[in-house]
Amino acid sequence: MNTILIIDDEPTIRMLLGRILELEGYEILQAKDRQSALAQLRKSASEVEVILCDVFLPDGNGVEMIAEMKELAPHANIILLTAHGNITDGVQAIKNGAFDYIVKGDDNRKIIPLVSRAMEEVHTRAKSRPTPTRSGKSLKKGFDCIIGQSPVFQHTVRMVEKVAASEVSVLLTGETGTGKEVFAKAIHKKSPRSARPFVAINCSAFSRELLESELFGHIAGAFTGAVKNKKGLFEEADGGTLFLDEIGEMEYGLQAKLLRALETGEFIKVGDTQPTKVDVRIIAATNRDLKKEIDNHRFREDLYFRLSVFQIELPPLRCRQGDVRLLADHFVKTLSEKMNQQAVPLSEDCLRMMEEYAWPGNIRELRNVIERSLIVCEGQITPNDLPVDIYMNSNKNSSSLQQFDLASVERDHIAKILNYTHGNKTATARLLKIGLTTLYRKIEEYGL
Numbered sequence: 001m002n003t004i005l006i007i008d009d010e011p012t013i014r015m016l017l018g019r020i021l022e023l024e025g026y027e028i029l030q031a032k033d034r035q036s037a038l039a040q041l042r043k044s045a046s047e048v049e050v051i052l053c054d055v056f057l058p059d060g061n062g063v064e065m066i067a068e069m070k071e072l073a074p075h076a077n078i079i080l081l082t083a084h085g086n087i088t089d090g091v092q093a094i095k096n097g098a099f100d101y102i103v104k105g106d107d108n109r110k111i112i113p114l115v116s117r118a119m120e121e122v123h124t125r126a127k128s129r130p131t132p133t134r135s136g137k138s139l140k141k142g143f144d145c146i147i148g149q150s151p152v153f154q155h156t157v158r159m160v161e162k163v164a165a166s167e168v169s170v171l172l173t174g175e176t177g178t179g180k181e182v183f184a185k186a187i188h189k190k191s192p193r194s195a196r197p198f199v200a201i202n203c204s205a206f207s208r209e210l211l212e213s214e215l216f217g218h219i220a221g222a223f224t225g226a227v228k229n230k231k232g233l234f235e236e237a238d239g240g241t242l243f244l245d246e247i248g249e250m251e252y253g254l255q256a257k258l259l260r261a262l263e264t265g266e267f268i269k270v271g272d273t274q275p276t277k278v279d280v281r282i283i284a285a286t287n288r289d290l291k292k293e294i295d296n297h298r299f300r301e302d303l304y305f306r307l308s309v310f311q312i313e314l315p316p317l318r319c320r321q322g323d324v325r326l327l328a329d330h331f332v333k334t335l336s337e338k339m340n341q342q343a344v345p346l347s348e349d350c351l352r353m354m355e356e357y358a359w360p361g362n363i364r365e366l367r368n369v370i371e372r373s374l375i376v377c378e379g380q381i382t383p384n385d386l387p388v389d390i391y392m393n394s395n396k397n398s399s400s401l402q403q404f405d406l407a408s409v410e411r412d413h414i415a416k417i418l419n420y421t422h423g424n425k426t427a428t429a430r431l432l433k434i435g436l437t438t439l440y441r442k443i444e445e446y447g448l
Contacts, residue, residue, distance in 0.1 A: 001074065002119060003027040003047045007037040007062070007288050008054040013104070017111070023427050024112060026119075034060030040073040048073050048120045050099075050115055055082035055191045066096040075126065077118035094214065096232060100205055106241035117205065120364065124181065126338065146179075146186055148328050150320040153261035156312060160339060161308045169262070171247075172285040174314035177362030181245060183314065188241040193281055196240030199233050204249035212254055216261070222271025234267060238278045247307065248288035248299060259303045260404065282307065317359040317366065324355050327363060331370040332381070339374060346381045353383055357390045388420040413447040414439070418448065 002024050019027040029044060031037035034057050041048060051069055051330055053064040062080050069078055076098035093101045099118045102110060130294075144156060164187045172180040181200060188198040195410050206214060217232030225303040231314040234244060244250075250258070262282060266275040284307045285371065293299035328346055336343040346354075359365055373385040383391055414432065422428040442448075 003029060003044070004115065004119075005029045005031065005037065005040060005048045005051045005054060005076075006052045007031045007057070007221070008052075009033055009056075009058050010054075013054075013081075017402055020112065021115065023421075023424065024115075025422050028116070032059050034065055037065070038068060038311075040070065041069060042100070045073040045076075045341055048076050050118045051078045053078060053080055054117070055093075056078055063096060064274075066093065066098055073081070075122060077122055079114060079118060094206070094210055101210075102354060106338060112388065114205075117202065121202075123367075140271050143409075146182060147326050148320055148323040149326065151440075152315045153320050153323060156314060159312050160187060161190065163187065163312070165192070166279055166310075167192075168309040169282045169307050171290075171311045172283065173311060173313060175316045176288065177364030178285045178314040178316060178362050180314060181243065183312075184241070184243045184245075184283045184285065185189065187283060188243075188281075191241065191281070192239050197237050198241050198243065198395050199237035200243040202245045204246040208251040208254055211250070212257065215258070216267050217276075218270035219272045223268075227273065229269075232267075232269065234261060234278050234280055235276065237280045239280075241281045241283060244261050244284040245287050246286060246295055247284040248286035248290055252298060255300045255303050259300060259306060262303075262306050270416045317362045321355075322368065324359075325351055327366055328354060328370060331367050332374065334375055335367075335371050338448050341374070344374070344377060344380055347383070348384050350381050350386060353390055353393070372422075384415075384419070388416040391416055407446075410442070411448070414442055414446065415448055418443075 002025065004021055005027060005356050006014050007030075008017070014030045014032070018030060018169070022028055025046075025366075026094075029040055029048065031040045036128065037053070037057075051073070053062040053065065053069070057065075062082075062166070066078055066080075069076070078097065080093045080098050080101045080431070081104055082101075086214050100113060100114055148154070148157070160183055170184075170187060171351065172183055184200070185198060188194060201211075201214060213232070215232050215234055217230050217235060218226050219230075220226055220228045225389050234383075257267065261278075265279060266277040268275050289306050290299050290308075294301045294304060317327075328351065331376060332346065354366075369387060369390070372387065373381045377385040414428070417428045417431050418425075421431070425439055425443075426436060428434045434442075
């Protein structure tokens with residue numbers, strides 16, 4: 001559904017954030033204070049997937065509201081916004097269950113990628129929820145949720161199956177969107193630790209101080225606001241697997257503490273003096289070239305060798321010939337079920353265009369394309385339902401382009417851009433580099 005609730009008492013902030021996120025294709029709901037926000041959630045809790053909430057509201061505090069919002073929308077990710085950030089509020093926000101904490105003004109460029117990650121995590125959780133059988137057991141075991149028959153992909157699966165039974169650390173590399181967390185979960189499910197916790201954290205989502213507290217925990221009094229002891233994720237994963245996603249983003253100084261924890265199996269909590277011992281298997285992932293990061297003094301070489309005992313590179317989708325059809329069919333079925341609608345077929349022309357496309361965003365991009373196409377299609381997914389990038393790529397690669405009169409070409413192109421922007425006329429005019437009035441006139445002229 002891609003719905004975001006913005007809670008802020010400043011109309012200008014709500015309008016600005018709403019406009020920015022609408023241009024990214026999100027549906028926006030707004031609330032000006034605690035009371036109206038909770039009322040909106042009671043009404044639309046099932047639709048809201050990400051909440052952007054100001055810390056200081058006229059009738060409440062965003063940090064304290066997290067529990068209330070989580071109770072009404074437990075599946076949603078919450079991002080707190082404030083004009084005056086501090087580490088105490090940040091730690092408390094994460095502790096209360098917030099996805100992240102961001103300072104207005106200073107972090108404007110981070111809002112869109114942060115919201116994207118939060119939304120993606122919500123969709124991933126929904127996708128990976130166990131499907132119960134009549135006996136109540138999960139239908140998904142081990143590698144059943146990994147789809148692909150291409151030789152390069154099957155080789156990767158065999159490598160992963162071999163390492164799953166061992167206890168060694170695994171480093172998953174490859175482009176963004178290739179399914180690293182899916183593989184990490186599969187390794188855990190096939191390992192001797194499968195009955196113990198699988199705990200995941202995105203290292204790029206936290207500042208150095210917050211990430212240290214999240215990983216290792218802290219004791220009461222370690223810093224202002226630390227009123228009681230808190231377990232870190234190493235303790236939560238004791239006996240199981242800890243997945244460190246985007247490990248290449250970890251701050252250099254914190255890498256030394258992580259290395260010691262991996263080498264000795266113990267660590268010291270923030271503010272503590274006594275070590276805590278744990279038994280954790282580490283799976284790490286990155287889309288960065290860690291050897292280049294080492295050369296540039298941004299990643300520790302000793303930590304790299306400790307993490308990459310067994311390194312597996314996940315192939316990009318463009319190298320998995322034949323798998324696009326399998327994945328597309330899979331996403332049509334699963335997403336149709338999620339959207340409570342009948343699954344529809346993909347036309348042969350549509351599948352051909354999708355196989356010709358390079359998929360820079362990999363499996364994640366393919367899933368998003370299928371979800372969007374299911375919303376706009378009528379009875380069947382056709383080339384007209386695909387984003388303009390895929391459609392135009394197919395025309396560019398075609399050896400026998402159809403001939404059209406100029407008006408037909410213009411009409412078709414405007415229709416594709418409108419499709420691409422989900423009907424957003426301001427964004428469409430901007431992409432076409434024409435005035436909004438001109439666009440409205442052409443829409444009327446062509447009956448779009």
